[in-house]
Amino acid sequence: MDLVVTVPQHFTHPAAPGKHGLAAWIAEGDAAGEPWSGQQWHFTTYGPLPQIVSGERIYIVCEGKLRGYAPLLYCLYDRNRLKKGQTRLSFVRGGNAVAVTINQKIVGFRGYRKRWWDYKDEIPFPDWKEP
DSSP: OOOOEEOOOOOOOOOOOTTTTHHHHHHHOOOSSSSSSOOOOEEEEEOOOSSSTSSSSEEEEETTTTEEEEEEEEEEOOTTTTTOOOOEEEEEEOOOOOOOOOOSSSOOOOOOOEOOSSSGGGOTTTTTOOO
């Protein structure tokens, strides 16, 4: 089961001081088209543990557009430091991100959702770094 997540509009990263959203997310590293640095990247959100396995896709939405996906390495599930009933999830990826999009504006959301389009609807997105 492939999943979709959204980069928050106010996402920041130390590699991009003063920037947020798409610019900060790109600066984080190992973006689509770049060689893998060996670093593992965590996308953290909340919700129940999904039925997803290593190798399935985690799609990223940022600033209203699908930007691409990366293969999942594994999930981390942490209930320890949260309020009662909350569960923090980390979707962990390595490299090999692929820039694709669909012809659809996507409004940001919290948590994650199942991919709702067919693979055949995906198109290459060479300009994925543009707002």
